[in-house]
Amino acid sequence: MKLIRLLACAFLLLAINLPAQARTMYIDDMLMAPVRSGEGTQFRILHRGLRSGTAVELLETSDSGYSRVRTREGIEGWLPTRYLTDTPIARDRLERANKELEQARSRLETLQAELTQLKQERNQLASSESNLETRAQSLSEELANIKAISANALNLEKRNRELQEENQRLLNDVEVLTAEKERLETKSESDFMLLGAGLVLLGVLLALIIPLLKPSKKTDNWA
Template sequence: MLLSISTHAQDEQQYVTDILHVPLRSGEGNEYRIINKGIRSGTPLTILEAGSSEEWVKVRTPQGVEGWIRSQYLQENETASRVAAKMESQLKRANEENARLQQEVSNLKKQAQTLQQTSDSAQSAEREMAEELQNIKTLSAGAIDLEKRYTELLERQQLLQTQNDVLIAENENIKGDTSVKFMLYGAGLIIIGILTALIVPALTVKKRHSEWR
């Protein structure tokens, strides 16, 4: 595509068309020596000035080399190969970013799984602790009942022991009373025996005296 160079401002940037290499000359004409014969297609060039005709344009390369090039080799838009290269580079970066994001998502999923496992473990531990606490409460209630029962049995045993002591004391008293009675009975019998021994002979002697008279 031919350009009307004179209508463009100086220092405008244009691109070498899709031609493999374009020569850069020291003047506006093929008779001038070639300064750089290896300007590749897609290379951005800064427009410095238009030539005396529309066929030539003075430009500056990205390396700072100034020279003249045919205007037919320039275009305002980037070349298809350069656009394709940019798109390929962007696609590569997008793929790399996508891979990075996928890896990040995978890591986040792993972290979520780990957190879920930790949460499940915590819930399981909480349930076990709740069951253990309930068991402790049950055992504590049983222990309280056992202690109450033990106290009741102890009080009853003490009461029975007291009653037993009273019965033993009463039994001892009864035994003592019986012994005293037996002693009194024995003493009475002894006294009766003595009196009998004394009275009977006396009565016998008195009877004999009466007979003598």
């Protein structure tokens, strides 16, 4: 029972340690590194040789000086641990550094072009802003003039309305005076006609009365 437990623990530790040891390694500065089926040169060669800088997955490291690796093609085998390194070889690092430098230069040129374009856009925006400020000032002055004209128009409209009302009152007064004049003229004509008729009547009366007032001849004889 204890043996089974020990075997289970050992198997569990082995299963835990295997993934922990699996990491990316690189073939060191060698021309070719053969991959064998076992830990030693007596084992069959599975791959004729990995070039320097080839990335492999480290699966296991043995005390015999060999490490079990897996290539990108899926080939698993053993090769001397001294052929492995944690970092890419100097040639690959140099190539990567050159690529990164070239990318950085390209990015710098792109950024410089973007900066130039941004400066041009900024200058254009500054010019547009100045034009907008001038336009805003002009519109403000124009608005003030419109308000003044509107105020004058309102005052003129009010004055015009007052004059129209005054004119209407004058027209009413003229109509009243005209009617009064016509009434007076009519009354004058009527009075004149009455006066004429009265004078005519008075003349008639006088014509009738005066002869009566004269002494007759018979009366004179009696005297």
